[in-house]
Amino acid sequence: MNGNILSAEVQTFIRQHADMDASRIALKKSPFEGVSSSELAQQITGWQKVSSKMPEWLKQDKALYFPEKLNLEQCSSAKTGKFKVSLLSPDCTVLDLTGGFGVDSYFFAQRAKKVIHCEINPQLSQIVAHNFLELAIDNVQFHTGDGITFLASSRKRYDYIYTDPSRRVKNQKVFRLEDCEPNILAYQSLFFEHSDTLLTKLAPLLDISGALNVLPHVREVYVISIENDCKELLFVQEKSFQGIPTIHAVRLSTDKSQTFSFNYIQEKETVPTLGEPTNFLYDPDVAITKAGAFKSVASAFHLQKLHQHSHLYSHDDFIGDFPGRVFRIQQVVPFSRFKKNTGVAKANIVTKNFPLKVEQIRKKFKIKEGGEDYLYFTTLYDDRLVVVYTKRI
Known part of the structure; x- marks a missing residue:
């Protein structure tokens, strides 16, 4: 993390060039000592990505720092983040095992008493901690390191454990649960030792029925779309649940959300x-x-x-x-x-x-x-x- 990027002059430059093609910036000589043209291009690319997913962050005129483009690919949007928060109980505790760029942790912090953000990438963890300080989020604790290791060494319990397994492994996109990192199927017992409720964000292309066959205690599945584009699947597991999962098709828009709920037994029996x-x-x-x-x-x-x-x-x-x-x-x-x-x-x-x-x-x-x-x-x-x-x- 290059602290020179946070200077007022560099931040002004990034805002003034936020609409430009970042590749053009990368090819020009940097006007700042201590900040390369490739770093400027990275910040402008990050600004553009975040402007579509989290525009409210940019409206606050804060000195935010943006990671590499790859770290922004899988992060949630404001709309999906706000929806997930609506499923939480007030004043809860949330362990975000795969914190990433921190969008979900940011929204969890709006309702939770405490959020723990785990991120294995030290630089990304540092970036998120800085951004949250700028955004005045003070109820998030940051742990730099592997979330699974952190949980295994902990005796604490949490109201919710949230995971968003990486769908890019060794620069290859993966979709099967067992191919993502971490492989959440291997740690179900560990998760339930520390929480009664698990929230898992999964890829839109994942086969829902296949996931239901391997994930235990699934109470609900949320299929979330924005503008007729499926953005993510959210599986809610509850330790004591043994019944038929409810499937919710959720349409999010600027002014309202719409949910249609059913289960697969009803679907099979309907003529x-x-x-x-x-x-x-x-x-x-x-x-x-x-x-x-x-x-x-x-x-x-x-x-x-x-x-x-x-x-x-x-x-x-x-x-x-x-x-x-x-x-x-x-x-x-x-x-x-x-x-x-x-x-x-x-x-x-x-x-x-x-x-x-x-x-x-x-x-x-x-x-x-x-x-x-x-x-x-x-x-x-x-x-x-x-x-x-x-x-x-």
Whole structure:
């Protein structure tokens, strides 16, 4: 950690050049003695990353220090951090075993009485401690070293143990639980010796059912999305829990959050009604589809499913609280007729359970991207290929 970067002159330079291409800064001679051009580029890259994930930090005009880009890849955003805090009890104690850049610890500290931030990278631990001092966070204790070793040598108990296993090992991205670091499957007994409740953030690409098969005492799973982009999975384990896990599909937005809850027994036993597209088309949020609530969402909102595998729904009426996008259907045409006479030069194209990909359709029919019209290429319950012309509500 280079203390020269924290000087007022360097901080002003970083703010003034925050919108620039950092690679251009790296190629120029540094205007500051004791701070290299590559260090300036790193700080500007960090500023840009944090501005999208934690804009409130930058609004405080503090002398923050940003680590290498790799250390920012996996960190949470403000929206997901605030959501996780809503699951905690007030005045609790939290052990963050894999602290990283500290975003989650920062939000935990808003509700917890005490947070312990463990980070194996000494420089990153020093950076987070400095930033928290600047941000006036005084209820976080920092431990530089391996969190597992720290826990194994401790006799203390915590209300929550939080882990966010690294999904990059030896410069390779990994997704299976046993390949992440630490391998949390190997330490379940140790975790439960020190806490009754475990919170684990996992990769969006992880197979939820597979994780439920190997993680004990899972009470809840949260599938969290922002702007129809699945950001993370959060598994909540409770030492005494033996029942069926509840799955929550959570959509976060600027002004509100929306949660749809179900379990896999309900999903398996639900028999959806299959039918034709009528007045409105319902396209579920990625949190719903990742969670696997294909039939449950249809049942809950009394929708007709267009096909067992299409995961598109329809209804005569408008349902404003549906967890996803809603479109007014203009017309439905067989794909065979669409091939003969498209009459469409520009549209947003979506494919669901359809033999052609979006890129292939655009190339084949010379349809440019954009506009107000949405064309859904899909398969109906009787295996007819159709194009649904819609406008988004």
